[in-house]
Amino acid sequence: MSAALAELEFPAPVAPDPGTPVTVAPGILWLRLALPFPLDHVNIYLIEDGAGWAILDSGINDARSRAWWESVLSGPLAGRRPTRLIVTHFHPDHVGLAGWLAERCDIELIMPRTEYLTTQLHRRWAEAPEIEAHRAFYAASGLDAAASAAMLERDIGYRWLTTDLPPSFRRIAAGDVLTLGGRRFEVLTGGGHAPELAMLLCRDERIFLAADQVLAKISPNVSVWPQEPDGDPLGEFLASLASLRATVPDDALVLPAHNLPFRNLQARLDELIAHHGQRCEAVAAACAQPLLPAEIVPKLFRRSLDAHQTSFAFGETLAHVNYMLRRGRMTAAPGADGRMRVRPA
Numbered sequence: 500m501s502a503a504l505a506e507l508e509f510p511a512p513v514a515p516d517p518g519t520p521v522t523v524a525p526g527i528l529w530l531r532l533a534l535p536f537p538l539d540h541v542n543i544y545l546i547e548d549g550a551g552w553a554i555l556d557s558g559i560n561d562a563r564s565r566a567w568w569e570s571v572l573s574g575p576l577a578g579r580r581p582t583r584l585i586v587t588h589f590h591p592d593h594v595g596l597a598g599w600l601a602e603r604c605d606i607e608l609i610m611p612r613t614e615y616l617t618t619q620l621h622r623r624w625a626e627a628p629e630i631e632a633h634r635a636f637y638a639a640s641g642l643d644a645a646a647s648a649a650m651l652e653r654d655i656g657y658r659w660l661t662t663d664l665p666p667s668f669r670r671i672a673a674g675d676v677l678t679l680g681g682r683r684f685e686v687l688t689g690g691g692h693a694p695e696l697a698m699l700l701c702r703d704e705r706i707f708l709a710a711d712q713v714l715a716k717i718s719p720n721v722s723v724w725p726q727e728p729d730g731d732p733l734g735e736f737l738a739s740l741a742s743l744r745a746t747v748p749d750d751a752l753v754l755p756a757h758n759l760p761f762r763n764l765q766a767r768l769d770e771l772i773a774h775h776g777q778r779c780e781a782v783a784a785a786c787a788q789p790l791l792p793a794e795i796v797p798k799l800f801r802r803s804l805d806a807h808q809t810s811f812a813f814g815e816t817l818a819h820v821n822y823m824l825r826r827g828r829m830t831a832a833p834g835a836d837g838r839m840r841v842r843p844a
């Protein structure tokens with residue numbers, strides 16, 4: 500645990516059992532749903548909205564999550580129906596049950612436009628011809644067959660972790676204000692972890708619903724995706740963290756999508772920014788000779804990684820490489836086999 504983590508304050512140190520909503524702030528319920536992979540869980544929030552509740556994020560599309568929702572809808576919320584569904588970003592633990600829940604509750608889906616479109620894009624990868632181009636991209640980057648297969652499995656498997664989105668949605672964008680139950684929630688968006696991830700800030704009550712952009716214990720995954728191999732998600736992510744530092748009051752209660760609610764946001768933002776600075780230095784230092792992006796991964800991670808961990812580590816490493824390429828801190832040149840290798844500038 501790092502020094503800054505010790506400075507964080509955890510006002511609700513015990514997480515609720517999956518499927519059992521508890522009050523975490525005035526007029527806000529915290530619902531935790533378990534996930535069938537090591538991330539373990541996702542935090543959903545229900546925000547008082549007049550006679551009912553606005554739902555923030557939906558959980559992954561599996562039988563357990565649907566069953567938890569059924570019990571929540573028929574139990575703790577009975578008599579106060581959901582009013583609308585707000586989804587922060589396209590990752591399946593957030594958008595997975597959006598289509599199902601919007602139809603089940605007959606409510607509108609509210610989402611940033613890029614996140615709605617990105618969900619649609621990833622859902623079609625299960626049968627899309629461009630998946631072959633992804634395979635070529637992974638091979639050109641130096642990923643071995645097992646890690647490539649894990650990446651492709653992730654790209655294709657997205658479809659089954661999500662449900663068909665409603666054919667239309669209501670767009671939210673940075674600068675909008677959502678009025679929920681008489682309270683003003685400013686919409687902030689940030690890139691890097693997802694292209695246009697939505698966050699909600701109730702400035703009057705110092706409540707910040709951060710989704711995955713800032714988490715207490717995990718450094719949010721920031722990865723390059725195959726449809727945009729030259730993308731700069733790390734640049735976007737760091738710009739978003741800097742913007743949050745200038746925008747969100749430090750005494751705000753941060754309600755994140757994973758781990759526990761916390762206070763002292765600024766310390767955590769500083770820690771995440773410093774973490775990525777150190778990772779950039781480590782990536783550059785690993786390239787004593789020109790390397791394929793995937794060849795950098797084992798030099799950064801001492802422990803052996805399975806194919807899935809390698810695929811995540813690869814996406815993150817490429818994000819650091821692209822960040823430094825754009826800023827002239829690394830250069831790329833083709834090797835004898837035509838594949839691009841990188842080294843410090």
Ligand SMILES: [Zn+2]
Binds near residue numbers: 588590711
């Ligand atoms: Zn996410």
